[in-house]
Amino acid sequence: MGIIDSPQDIQNSLLKWFRANGRYWIPWKLKKDGSIPQSGESISPYEIWIAEVMLQQTQLGVVIPYWEKWMQIFPTLTYLVEADLENILKIWQGLGYYSRANRIHQSSKILIEFVGKYKDQDPYSWPNGLDQWMSLPGIGRSTAGSIISSAFDLPTPILDGNVKRIFSRLLANKIKSIKDEKQLWELSSFLISKTNPRDFNQALMDLGANICTPKKPSCSSCPLQKFCVAYTQYDPDDFPKKEMIKIKPLEEIGIGLVFNKNGELLIDQRLESSSMGGMWEFPGGKKNSNESIEKTIERELKEELGIVVKVGEKLVSFEHAYTHKKLYFTVHICKWISGEPKPLTSQKLLWVSPKKLFDFPFPAANTKIISELYKHLCIGNKNL
Numbered sequence: 001m002g003i004i005d006s007p008q009d010i011q012n013s014l015l016k017w018f019r020a021n022g023r024y025w026i027p028w029k030l031k032k033d034g035s036i037p038q039s040g041e042s043i044s045p046y047e048i049w050i051a052e053v054m055l056q057q058t059q060l061g062v063v064i065p066y067w068e069k070w071m072q073i074f075p076t077l078t079y080l081v082e083a084d085l086e087n088i089l090k091i092w093q094g095l096g097y098y099s100r101a102n103r104i105h106q107s108s109k110i111l112i113e114f115v116g117k118y119k120d121q122d123p124y125s126w127p128n129g130l131d132q133w134m135s136l137p138g139i140g141r142s143t144a145g146s147i148i149s150s151a152f153d154l155p156t157p158i159l160d161g162n163v164k165r166i167f168s169r170l171l172a173n174k175i176k177s178i179k180d181e182k183q184l185w186e187l188s189s190f191l192i193s194k195t196n197p198r199d200f201n202q203a204l205m206d207l208g209a210n211i212c213t214p215k216k217p218s219c220s221s222c223p224l225q226k227f228c229v230a231y232t233q234y235d236p237d238d239f240p241k242k243e244m245i246k247i248k249p250l251e252e253i254g255i256g257l258v259f260n261k262n263g264e265l266l267i268d269q270r271l272e273s274s275s276m277g278g279m280w281e282f283p284g285g286k287k288n289s290n291e292s293i294e295k296t297i298e299r300e301l302k303e304e305l306g307i308v309v310k311v312g313e314k315l316v317s318f319e320h321a322y323t324h325k326k327l328y329f330t331v332h333i334c335k336w337i338s339g340e341p342k343p344l345t346s347q348k349l350l351w352v353s354p355k356k357l358f359d360f361p362f363p364a365a366n367t368k369i370i371s372e373l374y375k376h377l378c379i380g381n382k383n384l
């Protein structure tokens with residue numbers, strides 16, 4: 001049976017499967033009283049919007065505790081719009097891709113103009129158009145489609161990674177070109193249930209997460225098996241086309257922990273325009289070839305802060321992987337010799353007592369350094 005001939009059969013099969021196996025419990029898809037919204041009933045998009053942005057690069061199980069903490073601190077759009085970026089980044093710390101938090105902050109200022117202060121619990125105060133949501137920073141078509149279908153039960157198609165994989169297999173389309181991707185968007189628009197779009201989209205996401213998995217999909221349990229060309233004619237594992245695994249280049253980074261005579265430590269805040277903008281970090285930078293790591297630290301601290309330091313004992317060295325590169329950090333304790341620190345390449349500098357460090361949002365690699373520093377200071381019987 002072909003997909004194009006049987007949209008109604010596909011919808012019925014998928015929705016039947018969802019009623020028995022769906023993830024109804026996802027907290028941002030429920031009403032305030034914990035009940036499941038009725039068909040056609042609208043719920044506030046605030047909780048869904050925050051969750052959808054968190055989910056853009058992160059799995060559901062990781063997102064849930066971050067989302068719960070977020071909702072305790074910023075329970076409404078009004079709370080969020082009044083928050084400092086630094087407090088938002090503090091909640092985001094550990095979730096990665098920090099530009100997402102910056103974009104939520106920017107979007108909150110745009111949304112409050114539309115929604116109005118203190119009206120954010122009324123779903124009808126919020127925009128429900130695809131173009132309106134897609135005009136916000138960091139919201140693409142699939143995220144917008146998911147927010148609108150989840151909040152308003154409107155038939156806006158989605159095409160996130162899970163859904164792309166299902167459609168790629170249903171059509172045996174390897175997604176090699178923009179034209180192929182366009183075909184998948186057309187399929188998503190064609191198939192979406194007009195009477196039950198919220199459940200239909202959620203069913204697709206659940207099927208991709210639990211049945212039509214990237215490797216060894218559970219085709220024997222799949223409600224779409226009889227419609228699936230990859231299953232009937234090929235090996236589903238071959239769809240979509242596998243990306244070439246790129247070898248991540250390794251860069252060496254020297255970091256200097258500079259103390260003043262009060263035992264406070266120098267930290268700097270990254271420029272808003274940079275990656276991880278607004279986060280705090282310890283000063284340092286990339287090692288040049290033919291340079292010792294001690295020389296790197298001396299040079300970087302001169303360039304970044306305008307100070308002269310004497311590089312002392314090594315605290316720790318470790319490797320940290322990002323999506324596109326790996327960094328090898330070497331961290332030394334430094335003695336401040338001369339020069340008044342200035343934020344030459346950052347937006348702000350602070351001298352901070354070590355015990356206050358966890359009050360600031362730091363990227364994951366820096367939190368490793370803080371843990372090692374705490375161990376070092378305790379072992380040396382120095383006061384935190």
Ligand code: SF4
Nearest residue numbers: 212219222225228236
């Ligand atoms: S039959 Fe297998 S490959 Fe096809 S959609 Fe279902 S789980 Fe995916």
